Amino acid sequence: MTDRPRAFIVVTGSELVRGDRPDLNGPFIAAELLQLGIEPARISIVGDAEAELVEALAEGLRADLCVVSGGLGPTHDDRTVELVARALGAGLRLDEDLHVEIGAISRAFAERLGRPYVDFEAGVLKQATIPDGALSLGLAGTAPGLVLDRGESVVVVLPGPPPELQRLWRSALETAPVQRVLSRARPPGFRKLRFFGASESAVAKALADAGGDGDGVEATICARDFEIHVDLVVAPGADQRADELTEGIVAPLERYLFSRSEQPVEEIVLELCRAGGLTLATAESCTGGMVAERITSVPGSSDVFLGAVVAYADEVKGRELGVPADILERHGAVSAETATAMVVGVRERLGADVAVSVTGIAGPGGGTEAKPVGLVYLHAAGPGGARSADFVLPGDRGTIRHRAAVTALHLVRRLLQQSRDAAA
């Protein structure tokens, strides 16, 4: 697979190289390139210091394609265009069309702010000045995206804000220089396997026992909140090997496999409800609404999902979910009995066909020897039956809550699949 064209991604931003927040542009471009059959060889994140940016760009130019994000703004700190030109040995010129276009936007903006246009003039001239031979991809705000063709390597310059970057990336793909690089790419195939409940080492063993990767198939195994994601990247011609490997991995782990696509579990749950004509609700304690939040993140979830009761305080578990006082007293709020009563309550109160509950101790405080931090009880019930589960989940408060929410979604998925399969 090393004959794929190689790409370097150079991401600029002081706040990114200083760790204020994770960069999302690099992963977006990398995933796009991989799909297209171009190998994302490196993501370099640099600030606005000239020396660092110059060095990263010089390295980027050694790849077949170099995608640069950020540093296109109107201020003196935004030096990407100037430094790309210098790295390519290209001169800079004022593009008259861009000058008119950016000038008009800035004039309107100045008027709206009640500030004189002269305040913006230097920025307009700067943003309308581009390297000789550069193609404009259109504007993001007042900054043009650019494509530069240097024969053996092509440079794409994109703005930093992710929605703008993504929009102009689409335009870049249409240009002749990028198309030329793409014509040498052979898009790989993909196989995706998603497991829940299997350990990472069990999946790694299944992969090894099935022959491991190689021979045109590259495998990555990635653990996320108790799900194990296996992704195969398949070179052209290696489809049969990929299919054999896929089935070899699945065979010993079939009961844990929940998807052969990237579809997240909340979408699967919604589809299973929709197929059965069932409405859904959640009753949550330690997850604080996270299960409902994940379900409602899916567009169109309102045809299935009725709502949730987040019963954080015990009196709310009693008052809003009808959990009997003697259950809370005898078994405690974190117990299988309370989890069951929460589901009974939320189904009745909200009139939902199917419901799932979570109650647990997310920590860091509140644990005891008998009921340690991480202990979580879950229950799901619907017309076809019920399922329960309990775990002591490892990790910090955030991890425990995430894992509990994911586990709740999988519990209700299994319940719905079991009901569907029983009915079939």
Next chain:
Amino acid sequence: MTDRPRAFIVVTGSELVRGDRPDLNGPFIAAELLQLGIEPARISIVGDAEAELVEALAEGLRADLCVVSGGLGPTHDDRTVELVARALGAGLRLDEDLHVEIGAISRAFAERLGRPYVDFEAGVLKQATIPDGALSLGLAGTAPGLVLDRGESVVVVLPGPPPELQRLWRSALETAPVQRVLSRARPPGFRKLRFFGASESAVAKALADAGGDGDGVEATICARDFEIHVDLVVAPGADQRADELTEGIVAPLERYLFSRSEQPVEEIVLELCRAGGLTLATAESCTGGMVAERITSVPGSSDVFLGAVVAYADEVKGRELGVPADILERHGAVSAETATAMVVGVRERLGADVAVSVTGIAGPGGGTEAKPVGLVYLHAAGPGGARSADFVLPGDRGTIRHRAAVTALHLVRRLLQQSRDAAA
């Protein structure tokens, strides 16, 4: 500030360079370095291809400190140690202490899995083999973290899993070679300003009008879900300039300033409730539990937060929150009247002193000309009064929901501050 020691961070992982998920180790190490007075000059993300990793390491060795994460596992793909040794021109040697220690862990593991130890032996030898002169930082799983001292540059090798990386990073800071680099660092000061409701350009203007950065103060302005975060990094000796700049930025924007620290709004809301002896609840529609989820992400929130009703379906708004049918009919579920009735209902049902509600159209479907996608109504009420707000929020479904949740938290913060100030 260019006399700070420079650091390069090299992150290895095929899944990271291919964009499967954002890297979190680079930002963690970068933020740590910045605090310590070391300039994080670059974060390079590479896969496990030898040529790419060798090149990234060679560049990293030109910095005063090079921190490498990942690639320490037992398999042939995990080549960080071997390639670091080669880049440094160091030989490799089997460390007998490590051999014994890793062997014991692997023996126990093999026993638990019911597999022969011989399956693990090659991995044990590999992980116990380290460059000449390397200091072990202790094990993460079966992999040692390492520090290598080359005089003008120091290399720290850490495991990929973030909790392990963070733990061994603490150990690396205690070693003599890293201490020597730190002795040349002069930790900067920091100023943090957090605004809500001001535009990014208004904050940029305030910064410029106050004299802009420079003279030992570097400023970054970052917009996140309607909050504007201003961070100043202050060189030793520039404190007075930083204080003047800070107050210059705050002066025209005082009413939008909500924090001079990194404390998130949900923590401020909980503290305000606690100070007033008030309990809190939420009633959510389009945010689907996200406001409750953010509040309960804070450890100890259970002394204030009672719970939430996520009323996604209209019948739940009526049944569980007592929103009158004629309000839903006349004004619709997305209306100021419904938002108000949701707060009235949740305060009464859950017995909460203070509550906030959100109802809106998160899209992509469901918008009309009169009520477009992004339209959100919010209401907050407590013993001290009430506040309402409505917006048409830009962005996609996820962005609209995030912004609506953040706006809800700020609405209830303002209500609580107003009540507190009126009582004072």
